[in-house]
Amino acid sequence: MRTVTLGALAGHFGRDVTRGVSKAVGIIEAAARDGVDLLVFPDATLGGYIGDLRSPDPDDLPPALDPNGPELAAIAQAAGPMTVCIGYTEAAGDTRYNAAICVSGDGVLGTHRKVHQPAGESLAYGAGDSFRTFDTPIGPLGMLIDYDKTFPESARKLALDGARVIAALSAWPASVTDRAARLPADRQSRLFDLYDCARAAENQVFVVSSNLTGVTGSLQFLGQAKVVGPGGDVLATTRSKGGLAKVQVDVEAETERARRVLNHLAELRPEIYGNERKR
Template sequence: MTTVTLGALAAHFGRDVERGLSKALGIIEAARRDGVELLVFPDASIGGYIGDLRAPDPDELPPPLDPHGPELAAIAAAAGDMTVCIGYTEAADDKRYNAAVCLSGDGILGTHRKVHQPAGEGLAYAAGNAFRAFDTPVGRIGMLIDYDKTFPESARTLALDGARIIAALSAWPASVTDRAARLPADRQSRLFDLYDCARAAENQVFVVSSNLTGVTGSLRFLGQAKVVSPGGEILATTRSKGGMATVTVDVDAEIARARRVLDHLAELRPDAYHAEQTVPKG
């Protein structure tokens, strides 16, 4: 039996890159003391997220960073033998991407650019175009960035690529059109938890789900960081507060147990899925 301690963070990160970097380094140090081996930060931890989903202010966009620049190098150095996933705005080819990077003291292990863009997010970021898993010291991992997890195909692609753990980094706010008075009662609060549990259960993998807290512009973020088992059970959660949800598990043993009788990936029937992949009308 080989166990690993998984940690999902709920915290506020704003526009100030240096302040966010300093905060992230402190959290990594504390997580190491607590024995965390995989630490998943929220989306947009370095530089913050946009302040309005429907009409992002072009003068208030998160600063784009070089993926090989000093900020991520500092995160890698602090990570050491830990595996750390963190979100930021990536500068590449004169474009900006809502991106995530997974790294350790050895450098970058994997990257992801958010593929699915809600509302007006396309006005602030270019879209990614792929989902790929990669190997890390804690096993094979895939990453999703907030709205990506709404689409079952995203997590399924990672699971079919061998991901045993899906790191779901989010900047997921309460509803922008019909916000509830209390965050736990908000429609988006329910959906956020539902997607985490569904993506874990349908692929029989672990989901380590992080999220921002606090307010940026018109957006109020939900928190609700959590670790979900291959059976869809929430093993640890921060609820709507800031903090870190941690759990120590035997990843391979738990996945094997979940797949012992019903192995969803092995029992797929792609020959029967003939619906054309087109956007329905209306």
């Protein structure tokens, strides 16, 4: 039996990268004192997110960072033995990506570029083209960035590649067209929670789901960081407030227990899931 502590952060981060790095390092240090083994920061932690989904302001885009630059090196150094997933805007030549990187004190463990782009996000970022599971000190892990988790195939690809934990980093706002008076009643609030639980239950994996809080431009972010177990049950949550949702679990034992009788991945029938319409 090997237990680890999984932590998902809800917090506010803005355009100031230097301040964001300093804040993130402080959070990592506090999490280390609390015995956290996996810490998942939100999407766009370093440099913030765009301020308008439908029409991003080209003069107010998040600063793009070199993945080999000093900012992410500082995060890795602070991580030490901890596994840390964090979101930022990646500079890749003339293209910018909404990206996530997973690091420890040993260096980069894995990377992800957001594949699915909602509304006008393609005006600010290029699109990624893959989902990858990679080894970490807490076991096989894959990453999704906010809208990616709307699509079941994203998490399924990671699970089929062996992921036992999915880190879902988000900059997920309340509805931009029909915002509710109270965030917990907002349609996007309900969907955010639904997708977290569904992706965990479908694939019988842990989902460690982070999110931004506060306001950027016209967007109000939901928080609702949480850790979901392989049965789809919420094990810890921040609700709409900032903070850290954390829980101690035995990832391998709990995953095996969830799959003991009904093993969804083993019982798939991919030969009948074709896209053609039958007449």
